[in-house]
Amino acid sequence: MVVELIAFAGLVARRLGLLIALLASVFVVVDLLPGNAARAVLGRDATPDKIAAKEHELGLDRPLPVRFWDWFRGVATGDFGTTARGQSxxxxxxxxxxxxxxxxxxxxxxxxxxxxxxxxxxxxxxxxxxxxxxxxxxxxxxxxxxxxxxxxxxxxxxxxxxxxxxxxxxxxxxxxxxxxxxxxxxxxxxxxxxxxxxxxxxxxxxxxxxxxxxxxxxxxxxxxxxxxxxxxxxxxxxxxxxxxxxxxxxxxxxxxxxxxxxxxxxxxxxxxxxxxxxxxxxxxxxxxxxxxxxxxxxxxxxxxxxxxxxxxx
Known part of the structure; x- marks a missing residue:
């Protein structure tokens, strides 16, 4: 039974690793989509300056791994952050x-x-x-x-x-x-x-x-x-x-x-x-x-x- 419990604990660890990899892949896939959250929120008539300011506000000008790590640290404490439109x-x-x-x-x-x-x-x-x-x-x-x-x-x-x-x-x-x-x-x-x-x-x-x-x-x-x-x-x-x-x-x-x-x-x-x-x-x-x-x-x-x-x- 001890062997089964150890194997079960290893399975839990592997599934947690797969979950983290899945979340990281979500960041990558969404980032590869045309456009970004700043353009979607501001609309087509937004000027480049406004878009750049919104991108900075949302942190989109930072490297993707940094954005994912900051978001993941918040999730670890139960905080999923805010949407691009400022909602919780x-x-x-x-x-x-x-x-x-x-x-x-x-x-x-x-x-x-x-x-x-x-x-x-x-x-x-x-x-x-x-x-x-x-x-x-x-x-x-x-x-x-x-x-x-x-x-x-x-x-x-x-x-x-x-x-x-x-x-x-x-x-x-x-x-x-x-x-x-x-x-x-x-x-x-x-x-x-x-x-x-x-x-x-x-x-x-x-x-x-x-x-x-x-x-x-x-x-x-x-x-x-x-x-x-x-x-x-x-x-x-x-x-x-x-x-x-x-x-x-x-x-x-x-x-x-x-x-x-x-x-x-x-x-x-x-x-x-x-x-x-x-x-x-x-x-x-x-x-x-x-x-x-x-x-x-x-x-x-x-x-x-x-x-x-x-x-x-």
Missing amino acids: VNDLLAAKFPQTLLLASIAMALTVVIALLCGLWWAARPTGVAARVLQPGSAFVIAVPEFVVATLLVLVFSLSLDWLPAVTFIDRSGYPTSAQMLILPVAALAIPQAAWNLRVVRGAMLDAATAPHVESATLNGLPERTVLLRHVLPFALPTIATSFATSVGTLFGGALVVETVFNYPGMGALVAGSVSDRDTALVAAVVAMTATTIMAVLLVADAIRVWANRGRR
């Missing part, structure tokens, strides 16, 4: 990130429930109705991007049936005024991920079912449900947890697109505006928040894998 990045993240987190969390919970139930059903009945329905259905859904799913949901449930709202309205708290406004965005995110993960659950369960102890449990006359949940699922859990953790990143990425379709008040508009303004600090802050959340979930999945594999060597 911390305040913007506090206003928008919870909404996206809410959307992604509900979609993830729905994904887990659907994938586990359908995946276990398919694994228990690999040649029955489950296979005839889920195999082609999940393959089709996986091939459809989130924005297409979102558009189809709007066409069916908003425009044709008029059951659910197609746009999101917010109250003073910044959240949707009705829970109904969450249904279509959550569904657009969860449907593709549930389809992918139920196939992973089914495959992991079938692989784990070939273990000798599973055959022994079956020969001993244990009920099928007991064999499935107590002897197969624990061995399939590392693969399933890793798949779910990977879906978190996909959900956050898809959320930025789905939010635009439904006018949802999350990080999508914030990202679009920050890229338009060439606002490196804001883009990097969004990436940092999202990547840190994804990394934390991946570490949880790694911890589950270490726990599930304990004592097997």
Whole structure:
């Protein structure tokens, strides 16, 4: 177990290093885009003197590594700095990130429930109705991007049936005024991920079912449900947890697109505006928040894998 813990600590260190490298690459990519934050903020009619003064104010006349290091030192203390328009990045993240987190969390919970139930059903009945329905259905859904799913949901449930709202309205708290406004965005995110993960659950369960102890449990006359949940699922859990953790990143990425379709008040508009303004600090802050959340979930999945594999060597 000590060896596994040391390996896990090394994995944490490597992922932190990858996170820092990712943030540095964001600075480089935004810096390579045409124009800069000073020109975007001042507009096309700004004189060269005004642009130069704004560039100096924003620190754009300093070397890129120096700007990144100054920004990173602030992040280490919890300060993401200010945008090119003088707004607090911390305040913007506090206003928008919870909404996206809410959307992604509900979609993830729905994904887990659907994938586990359908995946276990398919694994228990690999040649029955489950296979005839889920195999082609999940393959089709996986091939459809989130924005297409979102558009189809709007066409069916908003425009044709008029059951659910197609746009999101917010109250003073910044959240949707009705829970109904969450249904279509959550569904657009969860449907593709549930389809992918139920196939992973089914495959992991079938692989784990070939273990000798599973055959022994079956020969001993244990009920099928007991064999499935107590002897197969624990061995399939590392693969399933890793798949779910990977879906978190996909959900956050898809959320930025789905939010635009439904006018949802999350990080999508914030990202679009920050890229338009060439606002490196804001883009990097969004990436940092999202990547840190994804990394934390991946570490949880790694911890589950270490726990599930304990004592097997």
